[in-house]
Amino acid sequence: MTSPLDPIAPSPVVSAREVRKRFGPTEVLKGITLEVTEGEVLCILGPSGSGKSTFLRCINHLEKIDGGSLEVNGEFVGYARHRGALRELREREIARNRVGIGMVFQRFNLFPHLTVMDNIIEAPIHVLHQPPKQAQAHARTLLAAVGLADRENAYPSELSGGQQQRVAISRALAMRPQLMLFDEPTSALDPELVGEVLSVMRRLAEEGMTMICVTHEIAFAREVADRVIFMDEGVVVEVGTAHDVIDHPQNERTQLFLARVH
Amino acid sequence: MTLSPQIEGSYTTEQVIPLRHYGRWISAVLLLLALAAGIWSVVHNSGFGWSVVGSYLTTSSVLSGLGVTMELTVVAMAIGIVGGIVLAVMRLSPNPIVGGSAWSFVWFFRGTPVLLQILFWYYIAALYPTLSIGIPFGPTFFHANANTLITKFVAGSLALGLNEAAYMSEIVRAGILSVDSGQHEAAHALGLTRAKTMRRIVLPQAMRIIIPPTGNEIISMLKTTALVSVIALSELLGAVQQIYARNYQTIPLLIVAAIWYLTVTSVLYVVQFFIERHFSRGQRATARGLGHFFQSFAIRPRGSTRTRAL
Numbered sequence: 279m280t281s282p283l284d285p286i287a288p289s290p291v292v293s294a295r296e297v298r299k300r301f302g303p304t305e306v307l308k309g310i311t312l313e314v315t316e317g318e319v320l321c322i323l324g325p326s327g328s329g330k331s332t333f334l335r336c337i338n339h340l341e342k343i344d345g346g347s348l349e350v351n352g353e354f355v356g357y358a359r360h361r362g363a364l365r366e367l368r369e370r371e372i373a374r375n376r377v378g379i380g381m382v383f384q385r386f387n388l389f390p391h392l393t394v395m396d397n398i399i400e401a402p403i404h405v406l407h408q409p410p411k412q413a414q415a416h417a418r419t420l421l422a423a424v425g426l427a428d429r430e431n432a433y434p435s436e437l438s439g440g441q442q443q444r445v446a447i448s449r450a451l452a453m454r455p456q457l458m459l460f461d462e463p464t465s466a467l468d469p470e471l472v473g474e475v476l477s478v479m480r481r482l483a484e485e486g487m488t489m490i491c492v493t494h495e496i497a498f499a500r501e502v503a504d505r506v507i508f509m510d511e512g513v514v515v516e517v518g519t520a521h522d523v524i525d526h527p528q529n530e531r532t533q534l535f536l537a538r539v540h
Numbered sequence: 541m542t543l544s545p546q547i548e549g550s551y552t553t554e555q556v557i558p559l560r561h562y563g564r565w566i567s568a569v570l571l572l573l574a575l576a577a578g579i580w581s582v583v584h585n586s587g588f589g590w591s592v593v594g595s596y597l598t599t600s601s602v603l604s605g606l607g608v609t610m611e612l613t614v615v616a617m618a619i620g621i622v623g624g625i626v627l628a629v630m631r632l633s634p635n636p637i638v639g640g641s642a643w644s645f646v647w648f649f650r651g652t653p654v655l656l657q658i659l660f661w662y663y664i665a666a667l668y669p670t671l672s673i674g675i676p677f678g679p680t681f682f683h684a685n686a687n688t689l690i691t692k693f694v695a696g697s698l699a700l701g702l703n704e705a706a707y708m709s710e711i712v713r714a715g716i717l718s719v720d721s722g723q724h725e726a727a728h729a730l731g732l733t734r735a736k737t738m739r740r741i742v743l744p745q746a747m748r749i750i751i752p753p754t755g756n757e758i759i760s761m762l763k764t765t766a767l768v769s770v771i772a773l774s775e776l777l778g779a780v781q782q783i784y785a786r787n788y789q790t791i792p793l794l795i796v797a798a799i800w801y802l803t804v805t806s807v808l809y810v811v812q813f814f815i816e817r818h819f820s821r822g823q824r825a826t827a828r829g830l831g832h833f834f835q836s837f838a839i840r841p842r843g844s845t846r847t848r849a850l
Contacts, residue, residue: 376729389726
């Protein structure tokens with residue numbers, strides 16, 4: 279689809295080739311190869327233990343890969359090309375590379391000792407060295423966009439799960455990332471709160487954000503994803519449009535999984 | 541549906557007899573009697589020498605002893621807290637030499653009596669007559685006579701401070717480990733370095749766990765300073781000992797010291813309450829005023845009335 283001769287082919291934001299990862303004796307990623315292009319929304323489905331969250335965490339180097347190669351915006355994650363070899367990056371350089379990648383966690387992971395506002399402006403001020411006034415103004419815009427303009431002085435413990443996750447999304451967006459990673463963002467929510475988070479994600483996708491979402495929300499994947507991959511036991515079992523993978527799965531394992539969660 | 545109004549009505553019209561706790565009344569009366577007997581004996585036993593207590597409570601040597609006690613407490617706790625944080629972060633380092641060094645420090649200073657350490661620092665000049673700063677096995681930039689550099693006060697502060705650092709490091713380490721790993725991950729994902737994550741995200745949260753045992757350590761330190769009287773440093777207890785060695789009013793002067801120790805400890809209680817409240821920001825049911833301080837004396841432990849977030 280994207281041949282190097284095609285002049286308008288969008289450049290890949292994420293490019294994974296044969297990515298391998300093991301925890302002790304168990305290999306959790308057994309050679310993952312995929313590309314995500316700019317503006318694309320990719321949903322990763324699969325049973326728990328399939329390695330989908332681990333793969334997501336490899337993309338921003340929360341986990342170190344053991345084999346293959348993983349590039350974000352044309353640069354190796356955790357390594358730099360140096361005289362024909364790969365040099366392991368320093369901690370500070372890894373931190374700098376993570377700025378372009380926003381991540382949203384299943385358990386929100388808001389900082390409980392900081393207010394909503396301080397959660398959002400922490401990294402813009404202390405990593406990007408933005409003036410506080412500017413960071414606050416941006417934070418207010420983001421909070422208004424997720425419908426929480428009036429809660430900037432609340433502490434996370436005073437918010438519902440859905441509100442906390444919307445703050446967490448704003449906190450990631452405050453760094454103006456080019457890529458957003460969502461690690462089962464609605465799995466820890468009460469059912470009636472799932473919708474408010476998904477609608478924020480849907481709008482983000484419409485605005486053209488490049489997104490990789492590990493999710494169990496089949497309906498969301500069908501509606502929003504440009505591409506869906508199904509993972510099981512550390513391998514990509516099936517790739518295709520939402521229509522292909524969700525409504526007409528070819529692989530037996532995909533069919534079984536979808537039959538169970540539908 | 542038809543029954544509920546009748547039931548509600550019966551609650552409002554019938555007389556309710558509350559449960560009587562006779563056992564509580566009896567135990568309270570017995571304790572109050574014992575307390576009254578205790579106060580009676582304290583007031584009427586001339587051995588307490590309350591007039592002597594009154595006349596020595598604010599004499600200059602007692603007050604200067606109190607000053608030394610408080611200075612020692614502050615200096616030793618400052619060394620202890622800063623050293624404890626450094627040791628705790630070292631213990632958690634991925635570098636085995638760094639972690640092992642911190643472990644060895646804690647092993648030595650927790651494993652020997654603090655009284656021994658006080659004497660050891662006092663007699664350090666016997667081991668190292670001159671102290672110098674420089675590159676190991678290389679040139680030196682600074683020389684000093686150990687006897688002039690290590691005064692009684694310096695020896696006392698070093699001994700108490702380094703000993704305290706060993707204990708504080710365990711308290712700080714427990715606090716750091718109590719912070720959820722998701723907090724580290726979220727901070728790293730936002731591009732914060734490990735040092736900034738520790739300083740801005742992890743330590744402020746760890747403080748909630750660190751403060752109560754640290755308050756304990758400060759109060760304990762206030763009283764442990766009395767041990768420096770073995771190197772003739774005249775802190776509060778040493779000062780009253782010197783007085784009763786001259787006038788033989790042993791009991792009244794010990795009471796003078798006890799009154800001052802209790803006074804300072806009580807002030808520390810209040811300070812700790814406000815520091816704890818500061819670091820419990822974001823927790824539900826944060827206590828708001830001094831009224832809550834007095835409520836903390838309530839029979840029910842505070843932990844049971846607090847609801848934890850999440």
